[in-house]
Amino acid sequence: MTTEQTDARIVNALNAAAARDSVTDIFFVACGGSYAHMLSNQYIVEREAKKIVGNALNSAEFKARAPQRLGKSSIVLTCSHSGTTPETVEAVKIAREAGALTISLTHELGSPLDRASEFTVSYVHSPLTMSPLHSAAVLARLVFGILKIREGNTKIDTFNKSLEALPALVDNLISKQRAKFSEFAEAYKRATVIYTMASGANYGVAYSYAICILQEMQWIHSAAIHAGEYFHGPFEVTDFDVPFVQLLGVGPSRPMDERALAFAAKHSQRMTVLDAKELGAASFPETVSEFIAPLIFAPVLRAYADKLAEAKGHPLTVRRYMWKMEY
Amino acid sequence: MTTEQTDARIVNALNAAAARDSVTDIFFVACGGSYAHMLSNQYIVEREAKKIVGNALNSAEFKARAPQRLGKSSIVLTCSHSGTTPETVEAVKIAREAGALTISLTHELGSPLDRASEFTVSYVHSPLTMSPLHSAAVLARLVFGILKIREGNTKIDTFNKSLEALPALVDNLISKQRAKFSEFAEAYKRATVIYTMASGANYGVAYSYAICILQEMQWIHSAAIHAGEYFHGPFEVTDFDVPFVQLLGVGPSRPMDERALAFAAKHSQRMTVLDAKELGAASFPETVSEFIAPLIFAPVLRAYADKLAEAKGHPLTVRRYMWKMEY
Incomplete structure (x- = not known):
């Protein structure tokens, strides 16, 4: 996975977000350490989004809760390192059935999560380092990207430059x-x-x-x-x-x-x-x-x-x- | 605080919710045990509301986060047992300045929280019992009431009957x-x-x-x-x-x-x-x-x-x- 490949996958996902008729909600759905990343990104949405709602939920809770707002105006961002977490894969299926745009992060391209999702971005896994290609960074790049495309938020360039x-x-x-x-x-x-x-x-x-x-x-x-x-x-x-x-x-x-x-x-x-x-x-x-x-x-x-x-x-x-x- | 007094205060608050031009968000803002009640009510909103967003936040986090969506279409529900929790009182002031409708629960009428809020409902405090007048019940009655008034949700009667x-x-x-x-x-x-x-x-x-x-x-x-x-x-x-x-x-x-x-x-x-x-x-x-x-x-x-x-x-x-x- 090169920088260019990751960047291209982010662009593809953002293009799909741009093409939606409307985006009212971002659901951040994952488990454990991946869910932890989602909390920081829900925070970004609440601080930065004028209208878009951010909601971070454990994947099993997402399924049980079946949020009424989930639908065609939703983006569902998921993450599973192995791409095999069953409840996260199932969450993507539920999201797609509801008409949401599904974008997933996983370390394993070809995994069940990758196959279930419309768009997938893989990431670098190296816990003692940080880069624009690490999962937490990729997720935030997607979020700032969505906020730019859908609401004109201007922080993405400063954020990306800071990541470098x-x-x-x-x-x-x-x-x-x-x-x-x-x-x-x-x-x-x-x-x-x-x-x-x-x-x-x-x-x-x-x-x-x-x-x-x-x-x-x-x-x-x-x-x-x-x-x-x-x-x-x-x-x-x-x-x-x-x-x-x-x-x-x-x-x-x-x-x-x-x-x-x-x-x-x-x-x-x-x-x-x-x-x-x-x-x-x-x-x-x-x-x-x-x-x-x-x-x-x-x-x-x-x-x-x-x-x-x-x-x-x-x-x-x-x-x-x-x-x-x-x- | 009699049943009739509490009921009347709930009706007053719900009338104010009915009178708003629009209600897009309910912010549930409190600390500690009162915040814990809020989590169950955010859950009710996500399960039941067609459009309204529920967001539970610790009062200090609410202040720091300064959610962009907070405004004239928001209802901010707060709770403090003593009515003196400084960050919750401050949250109400922030909410009012933003044009939100503020409804508070407290055991102490006349407390700073009561005085700061447009509407206050007090409750029975008796931890080994449960009734429609306990704080957790009052809060859920307000939420189902708002969902009825704003979105036609029909569960309030069944819920109230169950509380009895x-x-x-x-x-x-x-x-x-x-x-x-x-x-x-x-x-x-x-x-x-x-x-x-x-x-x-x-x-x-x-x-x-x-x-x-x-x-x-x-x-x-x-x-x-x-x-x-x-x-x-x-x-x-x-x-x-x-x-x-x-x-x-x-x-x-x-x-x-x-x-x-x-x-x-x-x-x-x-x-x-x-x-x-x-x-x-x-x-x-x-x-x-x-x-x-x-x-x-x-x-x-x-x-x-x-x-x-x-x-x-x-x-x-x-x-x-x-x-x-x-x-």
């Missing part, structure tokens, strides 16, 4: 922060619970870290706490020995993150803070920086996970159930 | 299941983590239990796992000694819950299952039973919490931070 700077920025961060990753790994290798906390565009990253990295790949209890929700229940579980990974975003959601951090850091001695500003997100134009932040957090957080896995002697590839049995 | 049966049904359940509550309390009084799991209309109840009861009131680590997401990460944390409280709903989301339960029960010996069918939800007309289920789960789950608190010697009223300091 990410590979070098992320490589540099990961090579320079090795000491931090090792320190985290040593400090938390015996932790039985680690919470993640974020808001805005970054909540999806915190969710992904909680369910895919900590619960799934490290068997550590976790939950993604929304920084705005923290003070209305979860904060009571904070104590000197309770670990939190706190993401500080940029843009309008940052005050929520800062408020949560100020409190949590006063009562827990086990805070790990990733600040998007310090990680370089603030170097991008203010019109898009809040949407760039999750693309920086994801690979950096993965580097923390790699070291944690090493310190625990529990490789990120180990599973006890996933892919090993019927479920 | 709830007080006796719930009282009966709670008096008959005392042994179950005690058994749960003894089994989990030393648990350091208890997950909750649900989907569809009941996900909000699972969320509320995780963040308000387990984390906030019992200082037990928790997370609400969406049953459809369980297989895409969280299930790897399942083990013989990991406790789950599983809600089985009725209606189209039930198969998701059943699938999650089938797997979890095979690998954990610490499952607590609340089945809406067994709790009487299936005795209601099929057109509304899935929306009634969360109203049954909430008080029954509270009875489990009461016994747990007793067995732990940790009253549900104890807090270390909430209301005790600045945050």
